[in-house]
Amino acid sequence: MIKELDPVVLTENLVTNGLKAGDVGWVVMVHRDATAFEVEFVTLSGETVSVLTVPATAVRTVGRNEIAHARMVA
Numbered sequence: 128m129i130k131e132l133d134p135v136v137l138t139e140n141l142v143t144n145g146l147k148a149g150d151v152g153w154v155v156m157v158h159r160d161a162t163a164f165e166v167e168f169v170t171l172s173g174e175t176v177s178v179l180t181v182p183a184t185a186v187r188t189v190g191r192n193e194i195a196h197a198r199m200v201a
Contacts, residue, residue: 131157135166135186136193144177145201151189176200 129135137150146168155178156165162183168176 129154129157129161129164129183129186129188131155134189135164136189137181137185138187139185141179141181141185144179146177146179147198149196151195152186170200171197 131154133154134151135154137146137148137152140147150168152166152168154164155167158164158180163180164183164186165178165180166186167178170176
């Protein structure tokens with residue numbers, strides 16, 4: 128179960144927001160019945176890229192043996 132302050136991984140591209148599947152964000156709010164989440168995406172230096180409401184189908188929990196990968200954002 129995903130809850131506030133959990134890291135999550137995008138499962139689909141959000142082109143209009145410059146985000147790609149695999150990008151990691153942090154849940155800042157859980158919407159009713161966990162059908163959607165407010166997720167903040169930040170650069171590795173701590174600058175906010177986007178805060179978006181995403182449906183539960185567009186994110187997943189972080190796996191135990193996953194490693195972060197860096198990429199440039201516009």
